[in-house]
Amino acid sequence: MTKHEIDTARLETLATKLSALARSSSAALLRSSVVPSKRRRATSPSPDIPQLDVLRGHLAVGKVHGGYDPGARPACDWQLGEAYRAQAIAEIHQDAQKDSSSRGSQTARCLLPILQNCKHPTTNDKPTTNDKGAMPELYLLDGHQAKTLLDKITPDIPIITERQQPFQWDDPARPIPEFFDWMEDHDRMVSVQIPSLQANESSCEPRSIRQVYERFLSQEKSDDPWNVLDCSCPVPSTLPDFLTGRNCQLLAQIRRAVLDKNGNSAGRTVATREKWTEWRDIERWALLSEGGHCTAAHMDSHGLATWITIQEGHFGFAWMSRPTTKQRQDWMDDTEYYNQEQKWRYWVLKPGQTVFFPSGTIHSVFRIRQTQTLGLGGHILQWSGLEQWIDVVRKQAEAPNSTNEDMTDACKWFPVIDDLARKRLKRVDALD
Numbered sequence: 060m061t062k063h064e065i066d067t068a069r070l071e072t073l074a075t076k077l078s079a080l081a082r083s084s085s086a087a088l089l090r091s092s093v094v095p096s097k098r099r100r101a102t103s104p105s106p107d108i109p110q111l112d113v114l115r116g117h118l119a120v121g122k123v124h125g126g127y128d129p130g131a132r133p134a135c136d137w138q139l140g141e142a143y144r145a146q147a148i149a150e151i152h153q154d155a156q157k158d159s160s161s162r163g164s165q166t167a168r169c170l171l172p173i174l175q176n177c178k179h180p181t182t183n184d185k186p187t188t189n190d191k192g193a194m195p196e197l198y199l200l201d202g203h204q205a206k207t208l209l210d211k212i213t214p215d216i217p218i219i220t221e222r223q224q225p226f227q228w229d230d231p232a233r234p235i236p237e238f239f240d241w242m243e244d245h246d247r248m249v250s251v252q253i254p255s256l257q258a259n260e261s262s263c264e265p266r267s268i269r270q271v272y273e274r275f276l277s278q279e280k281s282d283d284p285w286n287v288l289d290c291s292c293p294v295p296s297t298l299p300d301f302l303t304g305r306n307c308q309l310l311a312q313i314r315r316a317v318l319d320k321n322g323n324s325a326g327r328t329v330a331t332r333e334k335w336t337e338w339r340d341i342e343r344w345a346l347l348s349e350g351g352h353c354t355a356a357h358m359d360s361h362g363l364a365t366w367i368t369i370q371e372g373h374f375g376f377a378w379m380s381r382p383t384t385k386q387r388q389d390w391m392d393d394t395e396y397y398n399q400e401q402k403w404r405y406w407v408l409k410p411g412q413t414v415f416f417p418s419g420t421i422h423s424v425f426r427i428r429q430t431q432t433l434g435l436g437g438h439i440l441q442w443s444g445l446e447q448w449i450d451v452v453r454k455q456a457e458a459p460n461s462t463n464e465d466m467t468d469a470c471k472w473f474p475v476i477d478d479l480a481r482k483r484l485k486r487v488d489a490l491d
Contacts, residue, residue, distance in 0.1 A: 070473055073480035074445040129202035129300060131222040133412055137179055139373075143407045147375055147425045148174050150351060154254070162262050163254020163283070166355045169395050170423060173356065177377050177403035196380040196404050202301045205415070210304030213364075213444030217378060217416040219406060223299035224368050224413070224435070231410070234370045235275055235433050238345070241293040245269040252286040254352065263288050275347070280428055284349035292343040297435045299366060299413050309440035309479075310363070314338045316475045343437045351428035356394060356421055360464035361472075362451035363438035365420075368413040372432030375425035376414055377405040382421065390421060391458040418444055419451035445480065 151174065154167035180196035198218040200208065205220050228234040239245070249271065250263040271287055318338070346367065356379070359365045367374070379390070380402045390396055408414055416422060418440075426432055440448060452470065455462050 070477045070480065071446070071449055073477065073484060074449055076484060077442055077480060078444075078446040126222065126227050127225055127300070128222040129206075131220075132201040132204075133199050133219050133221040135179075135182065135199070136407070136409075139409075140179060140405065140407045143373060143375055143427060144174060144177070144405060146427045146429075147353075150428055151353065151425070154351075158255070160257055160259070161254060162252075162256050162258045165258045166254070166353055169355045169397075170353055170425060172397045173377060173403050173423065174375075174405070174425060176399060177405045180380065180404035180406065194381070196402075197406065200301075202299075205301035206304055209301060209415070209441065210306045211443065213417055213441045213447060215381065215417060217376075217406075217414055217420065219408070220299065220301060220413045220415070222411050223301055224411075225296040225298075225300065226294055228370070235347070235431060238294065238347070238370075238433060239268070239272045239275075242268055243293070245272055249290055250288040252288050252352070253283060255283045271347070275349070275431060278431065281349055281351075284352040284426075284428070286349070286352040286354075287345070287347040289340065290345040290347055291340050292345045292435055292437075294345075294435060297343060297368065298437065299368060299415075302366060302415070302439055306442050307439050309442050309445070309476075310342065310438060312479055313440070313472055313475050314342070316479060317472075341438055343435070346432070346434040346436060348426060348432050350426055350430050350432070353425045354423055356390070356423045358419055358421055358451070358455060358462050359438070360455065360462035362418045362440075362448045362455060364415070364417050364440060364444065365436060365438055366413055366415045367408075367434045367436035369408045369410050370433040370435055371410060372426070372430040373410075374408040374432055374434060375405060375427075376408055377403055377423045377425065378416065379421040380404045387419075387421070391454060391461045394460055418448050419454075442483070445476070 148171070151167045151171050154163055155171055157164045157167075159165075181193045182197045182199050183195045184199060196216055198205075198208070198214065198216060200218055200220055202220055202223045205218055205223075208214065208218070228237055230237060245268040247268050248265045249268060251266045251271065252263045256262060256264070266285075271285070274285065341363075350372070356377075379386070382390070382401065386401055390401070406414070456470070459465070
């Protein structure tokens, strides 16, 4: 047995202990903090209202309503969801008929059956089935509820909150121009995904920020919409408040440990600009896309949990809900694989709403052509999700096509987390 295998086995043991500590209070927490006293069944869209008119009405008011509010809670809007999905299906069907060798056409063919068969989720306050005992597939929470939940456990379904971002735009109706103002240096280069590129070649090409800026401010609709990939986030204070609890700080602690050149120093961390940038771009980034750009089903790489706050436009977010072990493995063996046993659910995110989804969530993003979109997001790791994280990273390393990034360095954090986990358990034992 190699040293790497020994360290991994020890890390799994430590992770199991930490997860057990976190689970000790999870049942009571879920009952008291998430599930409201009364449940209602969601209603279907009214058949006598044209869906396209409904969609236009919603998109015309696509700005954040109000500033930061920890008590704000998202409301179900199934009518918007159905209209948005119907429009996306019509557009993606057209894209699927284009050049069969292009990456955009390939994505459309993979995404089309998912959107045609995905449904509204059962939420913690609005089940969509007659089964009152159905397990929720999505949590709709205010900031207080989300923070209480995530500071104790790692959920196995997404969470959506509203108005949890401290930073506020000068013009909330159109943040994209202001976003470019924050970037300052427009000569820097970014990678841009372009659907017309061939599927067997790179999915992106380099463009300058200035080129992206000019294209987005022209607001011309395109049949070949750009998606700015891995764009750094110049805006401060974007981390949603509900993710600031101690349980959600494992990735930040890994960063401090990796950058600490002095071993066990508690002083200010000093690192090269390149190293700081690498970590900053893991923990905070931006998603900037022209209308109509979609992503095929995937997991976010390195087992990281993800949050995205919508700034402008609407995002369609679809995910495979509570997949069985076999369903997950079948998908990882062939990421274009789809059958109707998979339970795909979706939610249309509005400006001001944040989606958080845990490690290993199989998901996709779909957008309609009508509006550009901007989202600010980042990654975290939770102490309570350490056991799950190890399992996801191992599986992603075995099936690298399941993620959106290279997985050759998948286990690079194992030794650091091993050390952090041992120290955390030692501290917990000392308090008992």
